[in-house]
Amino acid sequence: MIHHVDGDPTNNLPENLEATTTLKHNQEHYADRCRNGFYHGTPGPVAVEHIANHKVVAIRDAGTATVYNGTVDEHHNYVVVDPSSVGKSYISGILSANCGEIIGRDFHCNLSEVHLNTIDPSDYDAQDAAFYAAGLQVAALLQHQFVHERYQYSREIDPIVGVSFTGLFDFLVHAGGYDWLKWMMGGRKGRRASDMYVGMEQHFLMIWRDAAHRGVKDYCKAHGLRVPNRITTVQPAGTKSLLTGASSGWHAPKSQRFIRRITLGVGDPLVPALIEHGYSVIPAQSARDDDGNLLDDISDPRVQEVLVEIPTEVSWANLPGCDEFDLAKLPVEAQYGLYMQVQRYYTDHNTSATIELRENEIETLSKLIYETIQDNGGYISAALLARFDVDGGTYPRLPFEPISKERYDELMAIQEISGETDADFLTTLNKYDSSDWSIESVAGCTNASCLAKADADEREGKA
Numbered sequence: 001m002i003h004h005v006d007g008d009p010t011n012n013l014p015e016n017l018e019a020t021t022t023l024k025h026n027q028e029h030y031a032d033r034c035r036n037g038f039y040h041g042t043p044g045p046v047a048v049e050h051i052a053n054h055k056v057v058a059i060r061d062a063g064t065a066t067v068y069n070g071t072v073d074e075h076h077n078y079v080v081v082d083p084s085s086v087g088k089s090y091i092s093g094i095l096s097a098n099c100g101e102i103i104g105r106d107f108h109c110n111l112s113e114v115h116l117n118t119i120d121p122s123d124y125d126a127q128d129a130a131f132y133a134a135g136l137q138v139a140a141l142l143q144h145q146f147v148h149e150r151y152q153y154s155r156e157i158d159p160i161v162g163v164s165f166t167g168l169f170d171f172l173v174h175a176g177g178y179d180w181l182k183w184m185m186g187g188r189k190g191r192r193a194s195d196m197y198v199g200m201e202q203h204f205l206m207i208w209r210d211a212a213h214r215g216v217k218d219y220c221k222a223h224g225l226r227v228p229n230r231i232t233t234v235q236p237a238g239t240k241s242l243l244t245g246a247s248s249g250w251h252a253p254k255s256q257r258f259i260r261r262i263t264l265g266v267g268d269p270l271v272p273a274l275i276e277h278g279y280s281v282i283p284a285q286s287a288r289d290d291d292g293n294l295l296d297d298i299s300d301p302r303v304q305e306v307l308v309e310i311p312t313e314v315s316w317a318n319l320p321g322c323d324e325f326d327l328a329k330l331p332v333e334a335q336y337g338l339y340m341q342v343q344r345y346y347t348d349h350n351t352s353a354t355i356e357l358r359e360n361e362i363e364t365l366s367k368l369i370y371e372t373i374q375d376n377g378g379y380i381s382a383a384l385l386a387r388f389d390v391d392g393g394t395y396p397r398l399p400f401e402p403i404s405k406e407r408y409d410e411l412m413a414i415q416e417i418s419g420e421t422d423a424d425f426l427t428t429l430n431k432y433d434s435s436d437w438s439i440e441s442v443a444g445c446t447n448a449s450c451l452a453k454a455d456a457d458e459r460e461g462k463a
Helices: 022-028 030-035 045-051 124-143 149-157 168-185 191-223 238-244 270-276 332-345 359-374 405-418 425-433 439-443 448-459
Strands: 002-004 017-019 078-081 093-096 110-115 161-166 257-265 280-283 305-313 354-357 383-386 400-402
Touching: 110 124, 110 238, 124 161, 124 191, 161 191, 168 191, 168 332, 191 332, 257 405, 270 280, 270 305, 270 425, 280 405, 305 405, 332 354, 332 359, 354 359
Parallel strands: 110 161, 354 383
Antiparallel strands: 002 017, 078 093, 257 305, 257 400, 280 305
């Protein structure tokens, strides 16, 4: 992290630049950021008056303005910056930018997504229907008429759609079973296995692509619309994949079983509802004491964000032998091989891809990329992410924490025992979303001070 000594971020003279850590830099400008109203974390004295009780008090028509990244010329990116931060040692605001899965100019794309983890690999009719319907969905959105003339013109000459999928890794484990997963974990090696499983992957990818194309083309023909010349893509799918428990896009899941942690504000009505249904809710990474130690009690007034912990098991975790592999060790050649299969046999636009590797795999990946280019093996565009190994497990309270089957079963049993209601979740949520409540009333006693207060209340007849 580089710190500008004189506070001017435009002054990049060597004598004005000072190396520092992210923590120290944030501490240096903590008060400025709080006063600027852009804040994340546990509030200190300066921040409280700015972040407490932020509520919508009025909605007024402010007219029409060019603000969305699709309506900004040239790069189609924009930054909303608080004017009070300009010229100071920090800039607060919001950055909006397009992803690289579909490249173009002056366009809006229509996207649909098939969740493969919900489809039986042996049910070809269901697969065909899903991708055909996804094609119909994106094509129907081509009926939209843009207000801005240049967008309408762009759509008329080059309509853009994208039929995507998620959960491919889950689907292929169900299709190929233990043997396909073992082949992947071994780096996709072995001529006989490669011939069989590469062919299986290609077969599925090509029939899905064909169904998506038919759906788009049939709709466009029926309604007199220009048929897009690129139809299929794989979009970033992290958040939506969680809704059905799918592994994101074509990627492997982090583990067969893991704890999924989702951040919520401490005042969110979801918090007491989740607790009542037996979920573990703990302070978030931002909840720390003056020495930087993580807090443990969600009723602590310093806690402004919490994490709900959700024990998660992938759909194929209990298939014979499939939980014996450590997915964190999935070789880079296996990841690259599956990615290029998708890019070659399914995708018309581009495939969202993050390839994870360790230092000793750099040469292997370099050779694979070189050979693909030399053989004209297809378009390559992927993010590279270094894997890290932590002695004794992972860092505390990460979004994903791999766990064993024994730990998963234990957490599920605790959740079932801890649940305080037989009501459906929506009913419980509505109870807290429509009335006042205190986090102390639902968090339970987890520290000495809370237990002492409960004992005192019971003696005084308040309990």
